[in-house]
Amino acid sequence: MSKLTRFGVSIDGELLKKFDSLIRRQKYQTRSKAIEDLIIEAVDNSPVSTDNTMSVGYIDMIYDHHKRQLLNKITDIQHDFHDIILSSQHVHIDHNTCLEIIAVKGEKSKIEQLGHLLKTTKGVKHGKTRLFPAK
Numbered sequence: 001m002s003k004l005t006r007f008g009v010s011i012d013g014e015l016l017k018k019f020d021s022l023i024r025r026q027k028y029q030t031r032s033k034a035i036e037d038l039i040i041e042a043v044d045n046s047p048v049s050t051d052n053t054m055s056v057g058y059i060d061m062i063y064d065h066h067k068r069q070l071l072n073k074i075t076d077i078q079h080d081f082h083d084i085i086l087s088s089q090h091v092h093i094d095h096n097t098c099l100e101i102i103a104v105k106g107e108k109s110k111i112e113q114l115g116h117l118l119k120t121t122k123g124v125k126h127g128k129t130r131l132f133p134a135k
């Protein structure tokens, strides 16, 4: 293992409380160790594969449309993937929150890449990609 690196993270306070409660139940001695394990798992199980199987499915995400530039970013990303997006539905959940469901068809790896880009856009609270083989 290489040398330890210290880094700062900004995170939602309520989410951090839930995380701390979870890692206490899992008997972690330190938050650093718990986060390190999560990172190892994420690196080992990258959500973006090289599988080119034709797939259909959907990407859903929840976001706050007031976040600066968020809607523009989400639209830009979707235009970059216009060839695999069949349709999208936007639902206004409450004053702040939007739910967007994007129907997709294409190579699995490309859909995963789209889902990952959307999910990791700053301001997106939840994002999930659900795929099925297109047969």
Ligand code: NI
Binding pocket: 065, 090, 091, 092, 093, 097, 098, 099
């Ligand atoms: Ni909305």
